[in-house]
Amino acid sequence: MALLVQKFGGTSVADPDRIREVADWVARRRKAGDQIVLVVSAMGKETDELLRLADAVSGTRPGREMDMLITAGERKAAALVCMALHDVGVEADSFTGSQAGFITDTTHMNAKIVEIKPDRVLAALEAGRTPVLGGSQGVSVDKDVTFLGRGGSDTTAVAIAHAIGADACELYTDVSGVYTTDPRVVSEARKMNSISFDELLEMTATGCPKPAMRSVEFARSHGVTLHIRSAFTWEQGTWVSEEEPSMEDAIISAVTHDTSEAKVTVNNLPDNPGIAAKLFRNLADADVNVDMIVQNVSAYGQTDISFTVPKEELESASKVCEDCSTAMGGDGVSADSEIARVSVVGAGMKSNPGVAATMFETLAAAGINIEMISTSAIRISCVVRESEAERAVQEIHQAFELHAPA
Amino acid sequence: MALLVQKFGGTSVADPDRIREVADWVARRRKAGDQIVLVVSAMGKETDELLRLADAVSGTRPGREMDMLITAGERKAAALVCMALHDVGVEADSFTGSQAGFITDTTHMNAKIVEIKPDRVLAALEAGRTPVLGGSQGVSVDKDVTFLGRGGSDTTAVAIAHAIGADACELYTDVSGVYTTDPRVVSEARKMNSISFDELLEMTATGCPKPAMRSVEFARSHGVTLHIRSAFTWEQGTWVSEEEPSMEDAIISAVTHDTSEAKVTVNNLPDNPGIAAKLFRNLADADVNVDMIVQNVSAYGQTDISFTVPKEELESASKVCEDCSTAMGGDGVSADSEIARVSVVGAGMKSNPGVAATMFETLAAAGINIEMISTSAIRISCVVRESEAERAVQEIHQAFELHAPA
Numbered sequence: 001m002a003l004l005v006q007k008f009g010g011t012s013v014a015d016p017d018r019i020r021e022v023a024d025w026v027a028r029r030r031k032a033g034d035q036i037v038l039v040v041s042a043m044g045k046e047t048d049e050l051l052r053l054a055d056a057v058s059g060t061r062p063g064r065e066m067d068m069l070i071t072a073g074e075r076k077a078a079a080l081v082c083m084a085l086h087d088v089g090v091e092a093d094s095f096t097g098s099q100a101g102f103i104t105d106t107t108h109m110n111a112k113i114v115e116i117k118p119d120r121v122l123a124a125l126e127a128g129r130t131p132v133l134g135g136s137q138g139v140s141v142d143k144d145v146t147f148l149g150r151g152g153s154d155t156t157a158v159a160i161a162h163a164i165g166a167d168a169c170e171l172y173t174d175v176s177g178v179y180t181t182d183p184r185v186v187s188e189a190r191k192m193n194s195i196s197f198d199e200l201l202e203m204t205a206t207g208c209p210k211p212a213m214r215s216v217e218f219a220r221s222h223g224v225t226l227h228i229r230s231a232f233t234w235e236q237g238t239w240v241s242e243e244e245p246s247m248e249d250a251i252i253s254a255v256t257h258d259t260s261e262a263k264v265t266v267n268n269l270p271d272n273p274g275i276a277a278k279l280f281r282n283l284a285d286a287d288v289n290v291d292m293i294v295q296n297v298s299a300y301g302q303t304d305i306s307f308t309v310p311k312e313e314l315e316s317a318s319k320v321c322e323d324c325s326t327a328m329g330g331d332g333v334s335a336d337s338e339i340a341r342v343s344v345v346g347a348g349m350k351s352n353p354g355v356a357a358t359m360f361e362t363l364a365a366a367g368i369n370i371e372m373i374s375t376s377a378i379r380i381s382c383v384v385r386e387s388e389a390e391r392a393v394q395e396i397h398q399a400f401e402l403h404a405p406a
Numbered sequence: 407m408a409l410l411v412q413k414f415g416g417t418s419v420a421d422p423d424r425i426r427e428v429a430d431w432v433a434r435r436r437k438a439g440d441q442i443v444l445v446v447s448a449m450g451k452e453t454d455e456l457l458r459l460a461d462a463v464s465g466t467r468p469g470r471e472m473d474m475l476i477t478a479g480e481r482k483a484a485a486l487v488c489m490a491l492h493d494v495g496v497e498a499d500s501f502t503g504s505q506a507g508f509i510t511d512t513t514h515m516n517a518k519i520v521e522i523k524p525d526r527v528l529a530a531l532e533a534g535r536t537p538v539l540g541g542s543q544g545v546s547v548d549k550d551v552t553f554l555g556r557g558g559s560d561t562t563a564v565a566i567a568h569a570i571g572a573d574a575c576e577l578y579t580d581v582s583g584v585y586t587t588d589p590r591v592v593s594e595a596r597k598m599n600s601i602s603f604d605e606l607l608e609m610t611a612t613g614c615p616k617p618a619m620r621s622v623e624f625a626r627s628h629g630v631t632l633h634i635r636s637a638f639t640w641e642q643g644t645w646v647s648e649e650e651p652s653m654e655d656a657i658i659s660a661v662t663h664d665t666s667e668a669k670v671t672v673n674n675l676p677d678n679p680g681i682a683a684k685l686f687r688n689l690a691d692a693d694v695n696v697d698m699i700v701q702n703v704s705a706y707g708q709t710d711i712s713f714t715v716p717k718e719e720l721e722s723a724s725k726v727c728e729d730c731s732t733a734m735g736g737d738g739v740s741a742d743s744e745i746a747r748v749s750v751v752g753a754g755m756k757s758n759p760g761v762a763a764t765m766f767e768t769l770a771a772a773g774i775n776i777e778m779i780s781t782s783a784i785r786i787s788c789v790v791r792e793s794e795a796e797r798a799v800q801e802i803h804q805a806f807e808l809h810a811p812a
Contacts, residue, residue, distance in 0.1 A: 016462035056422035058489030068500045069485035072478040079475035083464030094474045143505070
């Protein structure tokens with residue numbers, strides 16, 4: 001007997017068959033004695049379709065109205081899941097964000113949760129019913145409908161799990177857990193039984209696409225145990241918790257790669273205080289999302305500054321940098337969109353200084369040039385040629401012996 | 407300067423182009439100085455699509471969840487109309503039924519309005535903004551989302567017009583007003599400039615499809631002036647009010663016909679008290695919607711009872727009648743689905759006793775047999791063969807000189 005929050009993503013409720021399959025699963029868990037609170041995303045690609053519809057109607061797309069429009073998707077899915085649950089004998093009630101007590105700020109399209117008043121959700125549980133929440137939505141302090149943003153259903157799930165003191169928050173998706181690397185690149189990739197929040201955050205930030213980073217941060221801050229698992233195979237997935245990995249755990253948990261970024265280098269800037277500050281202030285003013293930053297000082301009182309940005313922001317970033325370079329007496333800007341970031345992630349590396357060396361040696365032995373390096377306490381990232389990224393992942397995965405036992 | 411409620415039906419907001427055209431119209435009216443409250447239906451056939459989706463997911467379709475699902479359609483339309491209004495410089499806010507203050511009973515799929523608290527709508531108007539209400543929805547006294555039923559957006563429009571004391575409620579549709587008869591049947595059919603509530607109710611009940619009868623009843627009860635007009639030509643339509651027709655008005659306003667019903671006759675029942683009561687109680691218990699009822703007493707202490715029902719209920723009605731006939735010693739049941747009801751409607755006939763005679767003479771001269779007759783103070787209906795209905799309408803329209811002036 002456990003109190004569980006179960007979140008189902010868009011592919012998990014994409015059509016009537018999928019919705020009935022989810023209902024069947026919930027009915028089994030209810031029969032086994034668990035109390036369940038469901039959170040559902042909009043069906044399939046419905047959110048994209050609503051965005052296209054808004055584009056076709058309006059050039060201004062005011063945020064308040066966008067939120068009113070988009071949240072209709074999750075609301076429909078919640079109602080349909082409830083109907084399917086009734087059909088299999090599970091008494092269920094759908095709740096909008098407002099009805100579920102999600103009070104948010106007034107930042108439309110990306111609202112932040114201010115407070116949760118889960119009275120109706122708790123009353124439904126108390127009455128032996130199964131509450132089904134429309135994900136990614138709330139009501140603002142001004143009483144307007146708000147949308148928590150793309151991927152916000154994960155946040156809804158984690159937040160309600162915290163608010164009602166659930167034993168775990170299960171995030172159902174179309175993969176069966178978190179893998180040591182992308183199984184499409186390395187066929188021996190292994191599903192991990194457990195992982196720490198910090199590791200998952202580093203993986204999410206470096207190419208592992210699920211779940212939404214914001215929800216993992218919320219779960220870590222509030223100690224909500226996550227279970228990332230499949231709504232297609234229903235097998236046990238990957239548990240995410242605060243626990244330190246045991247002595248037996250591998251030093252390195254996973255290898256990730258990310259080809260969505262581009263690199264910009266500003267050459268030969270004068271190495272004076274405030275130069276970097278000025279450059280990145282201008283980039284921030286132009287709404288450029290800078291990720292990795294590397295600065296090298298040369299022997300001649302000059303410095304090169306390199307950083308990565310999302311590929312779609314490369315043009316505006318280059319423009320800002322060229323203006324800065326001219327103003328500060330630099331030597332031009334080079335932009336490169338054919339890069340990839342390859343990262344190793346693992347809480348174990350904190351106390352194992354040899355990890356970086358092993359990674360660099362592996363890449364060198366494979367003849368793969370490292371163009372940038374950045375590290376955190378539990379992550380090392382190298383920028384390499386995009387064309388060599390998959391080979392880099394394969395070699396590193398091999399070097400750290402992440403393959404499944406033969 | 408007027409305070410107007412404008413309701414746009416599904417065809418009027420069926421796609422992005424239509425939505426922008428509606429926004430353009432509202433902007434013109436705002437510039438002319440009018441204050442506007444909009445009510446919108448779901449786009450095009452979206453309500454039907456949502457019903458199909460529910461059918462595909464669930465056999466039970468619990469009412470609470472159906473309402474949560476279906477009201478998403480009007481909500482989306484309201485948000486999109488607001489976006490289009492912003493694009494043309496009209497500050498607008500969408501409101502769900504709950505936000506607009508529509509408190510209803512708990513009868514899902516067909517909720518009745520209990521009270522309207524239009525505080526947010528009035529505050530928006532006060533702030534110079536244009537409120538846009540999702541039609542046909544409210545929140546129940548139990549705080550659940552409710553749907554007012556098909557055609558409920560008309561009711562929403564009339565009810566909010568009453569609650570805020572609007573000067574008129576404009577019901578925009580895909581025809582340009584109310585006609586003296588169906589223009590597809592009689593090409594000289596004339597659009598009426600005005601009509602009384604009673605006449606419109608009789609017309610709605612006898613084949614004129616718009617607007618929803620319930621909304622007309624509400625408007626009559628609360629003295630809300632209606633204006634039925636086109637969202638495609640934008641010309642002046644037909645005004646509906648409590649005023650008596652003036653002396654110059656025609657005795658007869660319109661000729662309608664309805665081919666959606668079938669006729670059932672129960673033959674040679676014993677003419678005892680309580681026979682009809684028993685028959686129609688059994689029909690009511692079987693959820694058969696009986697419309698016209700005619701009973702003739704024969705010379706031999708026996709009676710025939712005939713009535714009309716919607717064609718789709720003919721089978722169950724026949725079954726009930728056969729059981730009754732057997733139990734009461736009747737002489738069998740005949741069912742006939744190839745009938746039509748032709749009606750003349752007009753407040754003027756109250757003081758003109760010759761109307762019925764003229765109608766019957768016209769049909770006789772045209773060789774059209776009358777199978778049933780029923781009358782109200784402002785309506786006379788005749789059941790004729792379905793194949794002769796259009797000719798009957800043409801002849802009667804001619805006989806009462808309803809054609810447009812040459």
